Amino acid sequence: MAKPETVRFAIMGCAHIARKVARAIALAPNATLCAVASRSLQKAQTFAAQNALPDTVALYGSYQELLDDPTVDAVYLPLPTSLHVRWAVAAAARRKHVLLEKPAALDAAELELILEACESNGVQFMDGSMWLHHPRTSHMKQLLSLSHSGSIGNIQFIHSTSTMQTRAGFLESNIRVKAELDGLGALGDLAWYCIGASLWAKGYQLPATSFLSHTSMDLAICGSNGSLHVRDFIIPYQEHVASFDFTFGAKFVDLHIGWNVKPEEVHVANVLPQEALMVQEFASLVATGPDNKWPQITRKTQLVVDAVNKSLDLGCKPVSL
Amino acid sequence: MAKPETVRFAIMGCAHIARKVARAIALAPNATLCAVASRSLQKAQTFAAQNALPDTVALYGSYQELLDDPTVDAVYLPLPTSLHVRWAVAAAARRKHVLLEKPAALDAAELELILEACESNGVQFMDGSMWLHHPRTSHMKQLLSLSHSGSIGNIQFIHSTSTMQTRAGFLESNIRVKAELDGLGALGDLAWYCIGASLWAKGYQLPATSFLSHTSMDLAICGSNGSLHVRDFIIPYQEHVASFDFTFGAKFVDLHIGWNVKPEEVHVANVLPQEALMVQEFASLVATGPDNKWPQITRKTQLVVDAVNKSLDLGCKPVSL
Known part of the structure; x- marks a missing residue:
């Protein structure tokens, strides 16, 4: 089936995430994969074989060769962040549209170089935050944009976290902890999404803080193998039953296109x-004689309240307990 | 029906929360309400009438009169926090068991006076954190305590928030913002629960921080009239459908024993x-010509990443954007 107005994509760099995006390019009705480049031809060939790419995909042993290919309309760059400014600017200069994996750059000054290169060469720029393209996201946005009395009202508090358990060796050898390759570490990796989500929720107004919010009482506990969530821990929604949910041992499926399990919901009657x-x-x-458990619970809570107060007095410096 | 080993409770102070606890005392099989005191007899009478208390409940126009009543076994104190140390110590000295509304005291030093008074007089102490007594809480604890491979693993990240939308006039006149009455404000009110939940999750180990957690990707957005939650915003659990939930216009029902609505779950197919x-x-x-929307999204995200980095360099000082 011929694709209408098909954009010919090339992938520059064979990072793990490139497998998922190669599949996405094949799935998108207006895109096709025409080339792959790595630092060596052998790496590009291995990637092509592992992902069963068609023979029509050109394989290159250098990024420059790929940029010299006139059949390439657009490049997807999953390179280490420290290489983004060099190769994104080079791609834009060759009039290639740029789909750039996040974090976009090491800092805003570098990013400006990339954006200026794209703008002056008339090419499209987009970073690789996939979740912004899920229809759920626009559905949520629509709900958040309502202004009548049945709406969320003014958004005053946004919480977003993203955590992951790393495999053995990650902290020694993964690219995200190598300052010379990905200088932003977790801030550019997981926190990019959390920052992006906060900006998204407020229509890309740059942040200011406030402490006036609607009723909420969230508790999330993350362990090395799972997580537990409850939304109504202080006052349950209903008086005679309450629920929570948990996920233990959840993993992404191959290509990171979903999870192997969904959270399990537990209902507890009282x-x-x-x-x-x-x-x-x-x-x-009272009937059996006083215990020490409950006073201890209160004592520890109060000690932390005091520590928070002390830290606030010190301008949010850490306080030891 | 005669209650076995019934403890005779008195309520000292007719705060709003006392209505809920009066009902709780009536519901508990081993407790009965025998007296209520307020700063004036009329206030105690009004409370008794509004809550349809039986005639057997003695009414007092001062806290001291109540403490002089030898039929009172235990007192529940919903007084302003600044009065806790005085009246909890006085109650313990009269050999009354003490159920103390949170926050327990203005600081740990004051709390020690209360706990010492209870201990030396052989009376029970407990603070009024009700959620610790819900069977859901012990059910969660049991799950968190598992140590085999199907468990949560080591707990490494805990997030808890509690927010509320205040009514008109709250910030001018509510007791929680009057430093001379409740000097801890939001820290003693909502944050008491959040701090308590973090301690509870870690078995009351005092806190230390860590940044190694299992996969999580939570987004919570609270507005003045509602909230929206999503757990899998970066990579949806499933590839072709994703969900989120929201609550708009939720209110506590009378006595704060539940909510008028539960969150609504929305499924979005793709x-x-x-x-x-x-x-x-x-x-x-690419086909229609470059836009400016996506570069702007990336630019704003990068600006905030830079600001976070700068703030970290400054020892977590605020940074303006």
Whole structure:
């Protein structure tokens, strides 16, 4: 089937993420993969074989050769961040459109060089934040944009986290912890999404803080092998049943296009409301003689409250306990 | 029905939360409400009438009169935090068990006075964190305590927030913003729960930080009238459908024993995976001529990344954008 107005993409660099994007280029109705380049021809050939790329895809042993190919309309660059400014500018100078893996650059000054190169050469620029293109994202945006009384109101608090458990050896050898290749580390990798999500939620207004928000009571606990989430931990939505959910041992499936499990939801029924259970527990301790568990819980909570207060007084400096 | 080993509770102070706890005392099988005191007898009478308390409940116009009542076994104190040390110590000295509304004290030194008074008089102490008594909480704890390969692993990241939208006039007149009454403000009110939840999750080890966690990608957006949550915003659990949930206009029901609505879950289907939608969007912009939307999104994200980096360099001082 002939694709209408098909853009011919080339991939510069055979990073792990390039496998997912090669598949995405094949799936997109207006795009086709025409070339792949790596630092050696052998690496490009291995990538082509591993991903069963068609013979029509040209393979190059250097990025420059790829940029010299006049059949290439656009390049996808999953190179280490420190190489972005060099190769994105070079690609734009050869009138190639630039799809650049995040983080876009080591800093805003470098990014300006890339954006200026794209603009002056009349080519499209986009970074590789895929989640912005999911229809769920625009569905959420539509809901957030409502202004009547049934809406979210003014957005006043945004929380976003992204964490991952690294494999053995990651902290010694992964590109994200090599300052000379990806100088931003976790800030450019996971935090790029969290920062992007906060900007997205506020329509790309640069951030300012506020402490007036609608009722929320979120608890998220992440461990080395899973996570647990509860949204109504202080006052359950309903009086006689409450739920939470958890995911243990979740992994991305091949190509990172989904997860092997979804969170499991657990419902816990209670005959008495939690405040009556509190009174019951208190009264039974009165009957049996005082315990030390509950005073200790309060003591530790208060110690941390004090430490937070002290830290605030010190201009948010760390305080030891 | 006669209650076995019934503890006779008195309520000292007719704060809003006392209505909920009066009901909890009535519901608990081993507790009964025997007295209520306020700063004036009329206030105590009004509270008794509004909550349809039985005639057997003694009403007092001062806290001291209540403490002099020998039929009172235990007191529940929902007084302003600044009054806790005085009245909790006084209650313990009269051999009354103490159920103390949170925050327990203005600081750990004050709390020690209360805990010492309770201990030396052999009475039970407990703070009013109700959620610790919900069976969901012990169910979660049990799950978190597992140590085999199907468990959460070592807990390495805990996030907890609690926010609320205040009514008109709150910031001018509510007790929580009056330093002479509740000197801790939001730190003692909502943050008490968040701090408590973090301590609870780690078995009451005092906190230390770490940045090695299992995969998570949470986004929570709170507005003045609602909130929106998504757990898999970067890579959806499944390739062809993704969900989020939201609550708009949620309120606590009377007595704050539940919510008027539960979050609504929305499922959004997508034919192409998000990375293919990204490529499709990029390719269609290549066909129509470059836009400025995507470069701007990247530019703003990078500006915030730079600001975070600068703030880290400055020891977490605020940085203007």
